[in-house]
Amino acid sequence: MPAEEDSAPPAGRTHSPSDQNRKIVEELTARLRALSESLPSDAPLALLYRANGGAE
Amino acid sequence: MTIVEAGQALRRREITCVELTRRCLERIEEDNPKLNAFVTVTATQALERAAALDSELATGRDRGPLHGIPIAHKDLIRTRGVRTTCGSLLFADDPMDVHAAVAERLENAGAVMVGKTGLHELAYGVTSTNPHFGAVRNPHDPRCIPGGSSGGSGVAVSTGMALGATGTDTGGSIRIPASFCGITGLKPTYGLVSTYGIQPLGLTLDHAGPMAQTVADVALMLDAVAGFDARDPASVNRPRTSHAPRQLDFRVLRIGMPRNFYFDVIAPETQAAILDAAQRMASLGAKIVSVGLPDMEALNTVARTILLAEATAVYRRRMARRDLFGDDVFALLEQGLLITGPDYVDAQRLRLPLCREFRAVFDKVDFLFAPATPMSAPRIGQSEVELGGRRMDTRLATTRTMRAINVTGLPAMSLPCPVPKGALPIGLQIVGKALDEARLLSFAAAVEDAFSF
Numbered sequence: 085m086p087a088e089e090d091s092a093p094p095a096g097r098t099h100s101p102s103d104q105n106r107k108i109v110e111e112l113t114a115r116l117r118a119l120s121e122s123l124p125s126d127a128p129l130a131l132l133y134r135a136n137g138g139a140e
Numbered sequence: 141m142t143i144v145e146a147g148q149a150l151r152r153r154e155i156t157c158v159e160l161t162r163r164c165l166e167r168i169e170e171d172n173p174k175l176n177a178f179v180t181v182t183a184t185q186a187l188e189r190a191a192a193l194d195s196e197l198a199t200g201r202d203r204g205p206l207h208g209i210p211i212a213h214k215d216l217i218r219t220r221g222v223r224t225t226c227g228s229l230l231f232a233d234d235p236m237d238v239h240a241a242v243a244e245r246l247e248n249a250g251a252v253m254v255g256k257t258g259l260h261e262l263a264y265g266v267t268s269t270n271p272h273f274g275a276v277r278n279p280h281d282p283r284c285i286p287g288g289s290s291g292g293s294g295v296a297v298s299t300g301m302a303l304g305a306t307g308t309d310t311g312g313s314i315r316i317p318a319s320f321c322g323i324t325g326l327k328p329t330y331g332l333v334s335t336y337g338i339q340p341l342g343l344t345l346d347h348a349g350p351m352a353q354t355v356a357d358v359a360l361m362l363d364a365v366a367g368f369d370a371r372d373p374a375s376v377n378r379p380r381t382s383h384a385p386r387q388l389d390f391r392v393l394r395i396g397m398p399r400n401f402y403f404d405v406i407a408p409e410t411q412a413a414i415l416d417a418a419q420r421m422a423s424l425g426a427k428i429v430s431v432g433l434p435d436m437e438a439l440n441t442v443a444r445t446i447l448l449a450e451a452t453a454v455y456r457r458r459m460a461r462r463d464l465f466g467d468d469v470f471a472l473l474e475q476g477l478l479i480t481g482p483d484y485v486d487a488q489r490l491r492l493p494l495c496r497e498f499r500a501v502f503d504k505v506d507f508l509f510a511p512a513t514p515m516s517a518p519r520i521g522q523s524e525v526e527l528g529g530r531r532m533d534t535r536l537a538t539t540r541t542m543r544a545i546n547v548t549g550l551p552a553m554s555l556p557c558p559v560p561k562g563a564l565p566i567g568l569q570i571v572g573k574a575l576d577e578a579r580l581l582s583f584a585a586a587v588e589d590a591f592s593f
Contacts, residue, residue, distance in 0.1 A: 105471055109448070109478040115441045120486040127489045 143303045143357040147205050150197070157197070157208030157252065160303075161190040164210040164254050168301045175277045177286075177295035179215045179225055181255040186210065190252050205360045207250030212302035214290050215256035216263055216339040217348070219243045226339045227259040227270050227289075229464040230455075240337025241372065242306050242348050242365045249364040254302055257292025261469045263308055263341050264451060265289060266316050266538045267520070271466035275520050278320060280564050284517040287320035287538070289313040293351050294321035304352040304361050308335075310342040311447060312513075312542025314349050318554040319512035319567025324584075325351040326358050329575045330549030331376035333362075334369030340454055342447040344374075344488070345546045355555065355585040359383040362577060376575065383578050385585035390425035393583070396505030397428055401436040402541060405527045407515040413557040413566045414511050420590040429505050434497035439544035442494060445479060445487035446547070452476025468535075495548045502573045507583055512554035512567030513538055541569065551577050555584055558591050 141149070141163075149155045165183050172178050193208045213219060216226040220239040225231055243253070258276045260268045268276035268291025276291040278284040279299045286295045290307030294317030297305050307314035309327040318325030326349045333348045340346055350361030363384070368377040397418055403411055422428050452473050458464065459473055501508065514527055514537060524531050545552045551574070554567035570587065572580035 102474065105475045106478060109475050112441060112444055112448075113479065113483050115437075116445050116483055116487055116490075119438050119441060119490055123486060123489055128492065129485060129489050130492055 141300070141303065142353050143205065143209050143360055144354070146209055146303055147207070150208055157190040157193040158187060160208055161186050161210045161252050161254065164300065164302055167299060168254065171279070171299050171301060174282060175279055175295050175299065176274050177257055177276055177292040177299070177301055178212070178255045179227070179258050179273055179292070180223060182222055182253055185222075186252050186254045193250055193252065203248070203250030206246065206364055209251050209304065210254045210302050211246060211251045211361075212255050212257045212293060212296045212305040213243055213253060214259055214293050214305065214307050216259060216308065217243055217306055218337040218339070219253065219256065222253075222256065224256065224339070225273070227261045227263070227273060229272055230458055231339075238337045241334035241369045243337065245365050245367070246306070246361070251304070251364070257290070257296050257305060259292055260289035260313075261466045262451075262455070263289035263310065263313055263339070264469045264472055266312065266535050268292065268317070269520055277520070278517050278564075280322065281517070283519050284564065285320065285520050287317035287513070287517060290325075290351065291317050294318060294323060294325070297321070297323045297351050297353060304350060304357055306365075307349060307351045308338060308341075309347045309349060309546065310345045311443060311539045311546055314347070314351060315512050315542060315552060315554040315567065315569060316538055318351055319569075320517035320565060322556040322565030323351060323353055324355055324358050324553065324555045324588075325349065326362060326553040326577070326581075327545070327551065328362065328366065328577055329376070329551045331372075331374045332551075332575065332577065333365050334367075334372040334375050336369050336371040341451050342546070343450045343454070345443065345447055345450070347546065355581055355588050356385055358553070359385055359581045362581070366577075378575070381578060383581050385582045386578075388579070388582050388586060390421070390586070393426040393507070394429050394505040395421055395426050396431040396501060396508040398508065398510055399430050399432050401433055402510040405514055405530065405532070405537070405540065406511055407527060409563070410511050410513070410515055410566050413559065414509060414568055417557055417568050417587060417591070418509055421587060424586070424590060431501055431505055431508070433501060434494060436544050438490070439494050439498065439547050440540065442487045442490050443543035443547045445483060446491075448472065448476040449479040449484040449487075452479070491547055498544070498548050499550070499574070506572075507580065508571040510569045510571065511541055512569040514541055516564035516566055545571060550574055551580050553580065553584055555588060556591075
């Protein structure tokens, strides 16, 4: 399948890109979850971020 | 020729809008085959418009400092009647009926669009090595990348193919090509410049801003594009002000030099250039203050999580057509599918306290000095760089000094440091307070002056 050929891992790498992508995201979210430990459960969300921190 | 110089020459009747435009078009004809800065060149429309603007000047209608100035738009800024590819195969049938706010405002200010500049596919990367439109090349060494994602805009300004250009910056995409191409680029405060009509990438991280040869030129372009736009939900509603650089009293200025993070992973010549910049400003009377920054790695983690999720939200409905995407962009989109909803929300919730901590630095200093990029431009195809004995992924190394500032929404610019003849450009990043562009640009103009001695 062309799609599989397109996503073939570069020479010398043993994981398929999906595994590689999964590993990258696991590492990233592990760091994020460690940071989130300090968030109080009622921490606000300011999604529409206006200048200089939006909602503040 | 800078925008300021061109404006003076126009008003002294030493040159016409048509001649200015023709000069840029000739430069494009000469350099674009080698550097691939433009996806689309709008020569005929540009010359027609320049002629109309000459007629306006002849009859006493002067639209201001951008009247008759040839500029280029990054090719994800939609322009009515001219295709917008976003550096992708996804937009072949784009209806061409939208005119982005920045395109509209620059047009109203009298600018002449000479074309649309090449970019990293979907603006999702830093090399501008585009699988569909070819690699954009660095004018200082065509074997090197110009940076991205606004690489074509950086090259166009650096070579005089346009006197100014627009860019967008989600994780450094204005400041990186400014740094690698040796020009000046400003990522304004989030919300100061409308992103209406611009293809999104990181929905809460995207900024649009000007790129030009000098700080004064960037200020003129910012004057034209800044201002409230109800079509952009993040647009800041405040009175329009002039950003023209003015004299500052250096004796009361405090420049923050970060103690942590920015100089941990850096090429020696880049570090030397930034320290030299600080010394030059100190010799003019500015106070250099060593400052500790909050957890920058945390800000970068938040930035990456938010961007992966938001970019995939924009494109996931198109991901079934794997053949329409380049490998690097598809990998990032695939990574975005793996970010969970709670992780995204927590990244956004972490944003507020982290930004508060970062902004507190500006209680102690007026501006921060930092490297724009930790090194000068890598070679095309170079997937890793070596910095301080560490091998790093080129994309992560290049964006390391950038991403956090997009999370904070603070204004930041890159301007070229003095480098030895033949050396690749090095960019100084100056970060300022929110909505304090007038002072940031005044200060940057003074730094630019100090560099010229």
